[in-house]
Structure formats: C-alpha cells, structure tokens
Amino acid sequence: MSAPTLVAHGIRCLGVLGAGQMGMGIAMVSAVRAKVPVLIYDRSPEQVKKGLSLMDKLLDKDVNKGRLTTEQAKEAKERVEVVGAEAALKGLRDVDMVVEAVSENLQLKQAIFASLAAELRPDAILATNTSSISITKIAASAIPEGLKASSEEGKKAASRVVGLHFFNPVPVMKLVELISALQTSQETLDRARSFAIACGKEVTVSKDVPGFVSNALLMPFLNEAIMHLEKVGFNLIYHISYQVMELMTNKGIATRDDIDTTLKLGMNHPMGPLQLADFIGLDTCLAIQNTLYQGTGDSKYRPAVLLERMVDAGWLGKKSGKGFYDYN
Numbered sequence: 001m002s003a004p005t006l007v008a009h010g011i012r013c014l015g016v017l018g019a020g021q022m023g024m025g026i027a028m029v030s031a032v033r034a035k036v037p038v039l040i041y042d043r044s045p046e047q048v049k050k051g052l053s054l055m056d057k058l059l060d061k062d063v064n065k066g067r068l069t070t071e072q073a074k075e076a077k078e079r080v081e082v083v084g085a086e087a088a089l090k091g092l093r094d095v096d097m098v099v100e101a102v103s104e105n106l107q108l109k110q111a112i113f114a115s116l117a118a119e120l121r122p123d124a125i126l127a128t129n130t131s132s133i134s135i136t137k138i139a140a141s142a143i144p145e146g147l148k149a150s151s152e153e154g155k156k157a158a159s160r161v162v163g164l165h166f167f168n169p170v171p172v173m174k175l176v177e178l179i180s181a182l183q184t185s186q187e188t189l190d191r192a193r194s195f196a197i198a199c200g201k202e203v204t205v206s207k208d209v210p211g212f213v214s215n216a217l218l219m220p221f222l223n224e225a226i227m228h229l230e231k232v233g234f235n236l237i238y239h240i241s242y243q244v245m246e247l248m249t250n251k252g253i254a255t256r257d258d259i260d261t262t263l264k265l266g267m268n269h270p271m272g273p274l275q276l277a278d279f280i281g282l283d284t285c286l287a288i289q290n291t292l293y294q295g296t297g298d299s300k301y302r303p304a305v306l307l308e309r310m311v312d313a314g315w316l317g318k319k320s321g322k323g324f325y326d327y328n
C-alpha cells in the first residue's frame with residue numbers, strides 16, 4: 001500500500017477542550033511543534049491554572065536542556081490563550097479544529113459535540129481524544145436536531161468528526177492514533193493526520209472498535225495486572241472489609257512491587273503496569289475497561305473489583321496523590 005499523501009492541514013487556530021493532563025499536553029505540542037495559536041477552555045478555572053503552570057515548567061525545562069531557545073518558549077507560551085467562563089464554547093467559534101479532551105463519559109462528549117457543531121464554522125474539524133468511546137456515536141451527536149442522519153446535510157455534519165488519540169505524557173509519547181467514524185470524510189482524516197504530523201507525531205490508524213488498537217491491547221493487560229494483585233495483603237486496601245475481599249477473584253499471585261518489577265526488568269517496559277495505571281488515572285482505566293466490557297459483551301474484559309473499589313475510594317492514581325503507589 002502506498003503512503004498517504006500529506007495534505008495541508010489548514011489549521012490556523014486550534015481549540016482544546018479540557019485542561020487536564022491530555023488537553024494541556026495537546027495544547028503544548030500544538031503551540032511548540034505545529035506553532036499554531038491555541039485557545040483552551042475548561043469549565044474549571046483552577047484546572048486551567050494548574051495546567052498552564054505545568055506547561056510553563058515543562059517549557060522552562062526545555063529551555064534549560066537546550067531543546068528550545070528562550071524566544072521559542074516565550075512564543076509558544078504566547079500562542080496559548082485561555083477562553084473565559086463567560087464565553088465558554090462560544091469562545092472557540094473561530095477555530096479551524098477543536099480537540100476535545102474531557103473525561104471518558106459518552107453523555108458529556110455527546111452534549112459537547114452537539115454544542116460545538118452549533119457554535120463552530122461548518123468546515124471546522126471536530127476531533128476527540130477519546131481513549132475508547134465510539135467515534136461514530138460521537139459523530140452522530142454533531143448532527144443538528146431535525147436533520148436525518150441519512151440525509152446529505154446530516155452526513156456532511158457528521159463527516160467532520162474524527163478520533164485523534166494522543167498518549168500520555170503527550171510531549172514525550174511519539175504516537176497519535178487516528179480513528180475514522182463511519183461518517184468521517186477523507187478530507188477530515190487527511191487534515192487531522194497532517195496536523196498530528198505537524199505536532200511531531202507518528203500516526204497509526206485504527207478502525208472504530210472499543211478501545212481502538214491501543215487500549216484494546218493495553219487495558220486488558222493493566223486490568224490483568226490488577227487482578228494478579230487482588231487478595232494479596234496489599235497495604236493500601238487493608239481496611240476493606242473481608243466480605244468485599246471475598247468478592248474479589250481468587251488470584252493474589254504477587255505483590256505490587258513484584259508485578260511491576262517483573263514487567264520492568266523482565267520485559268523492558270519503562271514502567272510496570274500498576275504504576276502505568278496510576279499514571280493514566282484509575283478512573284480513566286476503569287472507564288475504558290467498562291467500554292471494552294460493554295462494547296464487546298465479552299466477560300474477559302470484566303474490570304477488576306479492586307480497580308472499581310479504588311475508584312470508589314477516590315484513589316485515582318498520581319493525579320489524586322494515591323493509587324497503587326503513594327504520591328504525597
């Protein structure tokens with residue numbers, strides 16, 4: 001198969017929705033590598049403040065390490081602007097592409113895409129950084145009410161939605177997974193691919209199946225590692241009742257450190273699966289695992305009970321200070 005021709009992405013201004021670790025990372029590589037102005041919106045001003053200060057720190061480090069000049073870092077910082085709460089999604093009205101990076105919740109994403117479709121120009125690309133949710137479902141929500149999905153206008157409205165899946169930490173990981181909804185046009189795919197390349201990323205393509213290629217392979221591995229830990233005398237869950245422990249699968253094969261060290265030293269993984277799950281966020285891992293479970297109906301994807309309990313407890317990994325490891 002011949003390599004796809006690289007078309008001009010034509011993105012003169014990017015919108016990013018969600019200032020969490022993924023959204024800020026996407027904003028940063030877009031400003032630094034693709035050199036486009038970025039408008040970022042998050043309904044939590046504190047989250048934006050936190051995200052901007054992390055980006056500043058990362059850019060300063062790039063300067064100290066000689067990867068960027070002071071001038072380049074300053075230009076990149078100046079390219080990133082925050083949209084205020086009053087303007088909200090209306091503040092993204094003039095962007096050429098938006099990348100949505102809010103939490104893994106279908107209803108939330110559907111509501112957002114319905115609003116984006118109403119606010120943005122009809123030629124703007126609506127990309128989602130979802131880790132596992134159906135791009136086809138999200139694209140259907142970009143069709144204005146009253147239009148039939150099978151009508152020419154309905155098909156056109158959904159054709160600008162695409163999956164653009166970045167990896168954490170975005171400034172470091174070299175991959176972007178490109179996912180076409182059933183409705184996505186070739187032009188949308190080509191422009192989204194070109195933009196990811198302009199951000200310095202290599203692009204792989206996956207069909208719109210639960211978890212795509214990346215998370216359909218990664219999440220069962222992380223979930224299995226958590227099942228291997230269940231029932232071991234694990235100090236973080238010592239106060240979970242005996243009954244709850246009984247509900248857990250009867251594995252308990254190794255300790256946290258033995259599981260992670262096995263994969264790090266035995267397979268040369270940069271971090272063990274339990275540390276990686278903490279790093280991704282246990283709520284995100286659970287949401288993806290549930291999408292795989294419900295989307296396929298296959299019991300092999302059942303989320304580990306311990307993963308569910310940790311999310312119930314609010315122990316979401318690195319971002320909350322506690323997960324399989326303690327970060328305080």
Ligand code: 3HC
Nearest residue numbers: 058065131166167168169170171172173215270271276280
């Ligand atoms: N943001 C930005 N940069 C970061 C970072 C972060 N959160 N964490 C680490 N880095 C940088 C470090 O600052 C360092 O940069 P430097 O060269 O300027 O010093 C560089 O990454 C390497 O870091 P370290 O030397 O401190 O540590 P490591 O060698 O352990 O590397 C790592 C850190 C690159 C994160 C490595 O551990 C790794 O590759 N881990 C696996 C990450 C992974 O698998 N990500 C994919 C998750 S799945 C996903 O995102 C999909 C989603 O849908 C769930």
